[in-house]
Amino acid sequence: MTTDKPAPAKPRELGIAEQVAVYQREFPLVDPQVETIVQTLSRVARRMGVAYDRQLTVLGITSAEWEVLKALVVAGSPYRLGPGELAKRLGLTPAAMTHRIDRMVAEDLVTRERDESNRVRVIIELTENGRDKWLESMRMAAVFEEELLQDIVGEERTVLSALLARMLRRIEESRPDALGRTADLA
Amino acid sequence: MTTDKPAPAKPRELGIAEQVAVYQREFPLVDPQVETIVQTLSRVARRMGVAYDRQLTVLGITSAEWEVLKALVVAGSPYRLGPGELAKRLGLTPAAMTHRIDRMVAEDLVTRERDESNRVRVIIELTENGRDKWLESMRMAAVFEEELLQDIVGEERTVLSALLARMLRRIEESRPDALGRTADLA
DNA sequence: TCGTCAAACTTTAGCTCTGAAATCTTCTGG
DNA sequence: CCAGAAGATTTCAGAGCTAAAGTTTGACGA
Structure with a gap:
């Protein structure tokens, strides 16, 4: 989920096919099919982030605040955690957590x-x-996500799910430093 | 591509299945299959962003700087654009562009x-x-991306590509405000 | 009973990135 | 030749973050 809200100007963006064509022109080694998959996946994820942010704006919260709400919900009833534990789960320093909580207390999201x-x-x-x-954010997200997958039906969803899971497994099972290590690094 | 570099602490994260199970527990209306697809896709994209950032760190540039390099490369030889045009393409204000260029001139990335x-x-x-x-960033990315798709072979890549393209089309063809509009908004 | 240390959170200071608005420079048209 | 527009930069302010110092409270050995 992206973090920014104010959009000064919408960036111009090429279509996927054009983008891949440009990459091929400037860096002929690219595999067009791989690049297409990666670009499409990234762009879908980015669009999802934008959609979520817009929904959160309707609710009057930021995605940073949403992350805290989520952590507390995930912790389960009675929905309590310490600032330090929250900081660990969100990957923030305790100082940043304090400030974020300050805002959220003022907005009656947490005590x-x-x-x-x-x-x-x-x-x-x-x-x-x-x-x-x-809960309302989840309701809105569910509507959005169902629409997002509207053209992917029946067995196709199983296939898509399995393929994505395999990609994720490939990332997670590699030790962090192994993935993307380039033998031919300049 | 995410923007941050310093990682104060790595956030703890549940597995996809656990995450979806928690969502079901706290918000029973979710469709587990839809949620699994969406969560997996988001997470793959996030991991990719982290990997790219790590690679850029090796090169000594930030993702903000990389975006400018990309815009210039996409523009094609002789790789020239004005600050205003760059700002439009990146979705920044001219002021922000000026500062970013200041840094990049100092680092001998642009003149x-x-x-x-x-x-x-x-x-x-x-x-x-x-x-x-x-070019080096593209070389590293190509290695990473090929590894990412290592377990998806032959016809499967075509299938994956087509399914993702259908998702993207569904987002892009909806008017921005139509997607995710919730009729049952509180 | 203390004194010291550790743990957990908060405060402070400083950094980076950004946007809005004012400013400066240069060009263009009447 | 001057008014105004266009393009970029400067100035100011705000959001968020980190690191490091500070504060409060609890634990433990002498």
């Missing part, structure tokens, strides 16, 4: 209170409003 | 000179170094 059993700790808890926002 | 035939205009031109960096 912040000290843990009375161990007063060093702080408990961040989802509010009713915060949970409602998350 | 900035006034157009002698119309001295209001400025010409940004790719340097040899800038072009080399872009």
